[in-house]
Amino acid sequence: MNSCKQHVFAAPPPVSERHVQALWYDGTLRPGDLRTVDGVPLRVVDPGVWNLEAGPDFRNAVVEIGTQRRRGDVEIHLRAGDWLQHGHVRDPAYDRVVLHVTWFNGGSAPVPPSCATVCLGDFLRTRTDFSPDEIDLAAYPYACLPATPRPCEGVFARAPDFLVEVLRAAGRRRLEGKARRLVARFMRTGDRAQVFYEEMMAAFGYKRNADSFRALAACIPWRELPTDRAAAYEALSCAAELEVARLVPWQRTNVRPANAPLRRLVAAAALFAGALPELLVRLSACDLASREGQLAARAILCEAGPLGARRAAAMLANVVTPFARAENRLETIPGWLCPEEVCAPMRLTAYRLLGRDHNPALYAGNGLLLQGLLQIHREFCLGVHPDCGGCALVQAAGGS
Template structure:
């Protein structure tokens, strides 16, 4: 029903915009809205930017080995997607631009071979090959190499697609007013509120649908665990956290840790997660030893290493064949407070605090039932319940990582949160509430579902990002709109959904906006 409502309101808005188009001298009818069955181009750009590929195996369509020295600078303006990349193709060093597409045929479809702005391109990279061409031509007559990325993606396309979205991509955030601005400014506040409410609901429903698809091969607890773990990552690092969740399934953790004393649960979980992630410093301890002797660590660090090594010596038989190969991507582009060691320490405390062995989803469902029993009525009441639920994700209790960034690093003067308030609220909105909507539907609990939608409606706005700022300016200009103050997250979610539905086709200009796309006949 929500999807139908959104489509109807979107079509009504499109009629207003198309009317402006005809008045400006355009004509025809708007194209049908395309469904997205493959990752959009910005995700492919992210794969290239973060080099989420098996770099030592890259080969062009002509069979030449490719080494990426530097992927280049992401270009937020017109022209090739990446500027000043440094590559080595078939032993030849090249410096120039790189253009990214979903399909190989997009090069000519977008007329790049006729555009002198692309004469500096030295490589065309795309997700999938849809033609038999081995080279692409430039406006100046030069032929350039091309590469199909899909088979080289690490760990795999499914993992990357599940963990990354356009919000993870660097985004210029500057924009001119969109073509839609004039028409939107003339629309009534009531219509715009309805349209934004429908777009926000559509966005949340998309999250629910993704979780439902994952349930085909996973338990509800595993799906939620994967979502929480993924939320710990930063941009390309999200894929590593997702992969770690797949290699340390929560049902196995429940089973293998069922007899561990409650006080040792955090250390046992940390032992598994840190070792499988390959983040523990190398030592010379034997597998059956309770000591882990490495470089000269301070006493506190050595005690901590000994503690987790003791648990790893008991549990390694279940997980030792699943270690993630060492990679610097764990630490790429992140500040020390967000280092993966600290995030995994937070996960260990979080799972312990939630008594995960009794069930994650069922535990959270009980917390929501308790909130329902308090019968909140006002917006203030609902925000209080939201704040209380968010605190469930703020890892509590003692932890080595509350005063350390790395093994053996200088201790911080004061304890630091392992999972901050902003991150906790983001996990609550983007992971837990959609999962609980799915749980309520599976249990045929309409009362719980209705309550969760009310939590969504009253959820305070999460921190701004480049896309929300971009969309507010593109739609409403610097003056904003009387209908919105953007203090509620549902309004930001509407902006995200409209961005994906329209502007993400080409955020630099409105030329490819589906509202204005015109087809022949």
């Protein structure tokens, strides 16, 4: 059994398509001396707008290939052949692609005739100062917004009451969306307890190992989890290595000790081993619409052991509260939630909305406002060009 625990995170760090997107977008990561696979010098004038909708990954990029300047879209793949596999060949949405960026070289891609290909892996794979693990994928594309004041600061920094109102609405929008997705899964699976268990497990994985924990919960459903805590931990840690690691590699670096997967598995085993039905009954008895009920529910989660009040608060906001809403036990998302830890995207969004010298007390004491920061980050900041041009939040708030 010990070998399971020792080797579970031993796989080499993989490069994903998302890594290649970040490498393309961020001029500080992208190699400067690029050439196309045909050996023609390539200069990136503008990487384009990160497209979060359907279609090419980046819109309206400007590149110089040899002496020719081209403006158009950029598509990112791990392998050249992915162009065909992803069905872009007959899709007119890809007709404007001027550059195909890949990680692996080799294999021909039936890209549009005027489209060049560059293989970033050829320039980075052998560099000893490069490791994909050092790229904070959650930081893209918003981290590339400049540190200078953003247009939203002009709207909100002097109107804190207005901002609180906007954050509350944004937080509710985020959690209502989670509740709707839970309802859809209830209908699809017919097993509410398993849906709850999978969502809680994903929350145990925190952002870097959420998918792996979710896969683990699917691999060992709650009904198959041993009722004894130690046995449940052994079952989870072995499945983590023997089955999950192959499917969804565990992230080992840039994970704080408190979020280390093995530590989280101990808490998951303690919370769920033979206790899920009872846990659901106890949480249902808490009046989550009130501050007292939120605090009582957080205390129940903290009984699991090495979890911490802030992480428990995050689970309460992201899973327990939307779950109650999905079950119609809440009429609306409550106006106050236990505050979780202020994570990097929340902090950055707050800086942008309020300026660097703002007082975090405005939002840090209410988990719903923190959820609002995340919603603004995802809904507005992620999808814009680095100059924030056309930010829909600013326009809706009456700014220019």
